[in-house]
Amino acid sequence: MNSFGGADVSVNGGNVDVNFNGPYYDNDDSDDEGYWREEPSEQLRIFHRHLDSAQELLKLDVGPNNVFSLNVMIYGHVVAATEGFLSSVFIKTTVGSEELIRRLLETDPEFSEMKFSMSQLFEKREGIKDTVAGYLQKLIFHDLKKIKPMYKSVLGHDLGDISWLFKAVSKRHDCVHRAGYGKDEKPLTFDEDEVAILIQDVRNMCQSVMDSVTKLEENQSNPF
Numbered sequence: 001m002n003s004f005g006g007a008d009v010s011v012n013g014g015n016v017d018v019n020f021n022g023p024y025y026d027n028d029d030s031d032d033e034g035y036w037r038e039e040p041s042e043q044l045r046i047f048h049r050h051l052d053s054a055q056e057l058l059k060l061d062v063g064p065n066n067v068f069s070l071n072v073m074i075y076g077h078v079v080a081a082t083e084g085f086l087s088s089v090f091i092k093t094t095v096g097s098e099e100l101i102r103r104l105l106e107t108d109p110e111f112s113e114m115k116f117s118m119s120q121l122f123e124k125r126e127g128i129k130d131t132v133a134g135y136l137q138k139l140i141f142h143d144l145k146k147i148k149p150m151y152k153s154v155l156g157h158d159l160g161d162i163s164w165l166f167k168a169v170s171k172r173h174d175c176v177h178r179a180g181y182g183k184d185e186k187p188l189t190f191d192e193d194e195v196a197i198l199i200q201d202v203r204n205m206c207q208s209v210m211d212s213v214t215k216l217e218e219n220q221s222n223p224f
Helices: 042-056 066-097 099-108 120-125 128-138 145-157 161-177 194-221
Strands: none
Touching: 042 066, 066 128, 066 145, 066 161, 066 194, 099 128, 099 145, 099 194, 120 145, 145 161, 145 194, 161 194
8 A cells, every 4th residue: 555655565475576665756855955954943934834734724614524534634744744843853953963973873773783894984984974864864753762762862852741642643644544544444533622732732842842952052052
């Protein structure tokens, strides 16, 4: 099953050759001028713009037969925008600081398992920013079990109790991959004001992230 959110592949026996790639992306979307290169302040502005649009859409009177579809689309969009913000800000902030790159290298198991010869030492050292950026771009930032401790160990920001976001990410999966239906083939339910509350919760969380990143950058530019 292929959708704009990814590809799910299931093979039940037989000699089957499975080939897939990222949908709706061409070479221009994967060049060096990645979305994460924008400054965190600009990323926050873009994020708030997404949420403002979502709030306006919630006010539309689309009739009782269309409310479900509207909630499904808005819910998925809000979670995706949150994931995009968390990703872009983390990558931009980390790659822009040698100290933060070092923190990542020292705390992430992926890098501790890398091995190379002494003859490759300077080659690896010169390309460390590209290596780190490439690694982070491949991370799935809705994998909150990995992202939450990374934010803490590298940026020093504690996302706190985000059990609500774990639930939102899980629900977003059904919004994107099953058009709002669960594995039991029953439609999701949205409590009154649930989408509006999610918008406010992610807005507050990402503003808190931005506050920490701003303080971090100020401390690095003024070490004394």
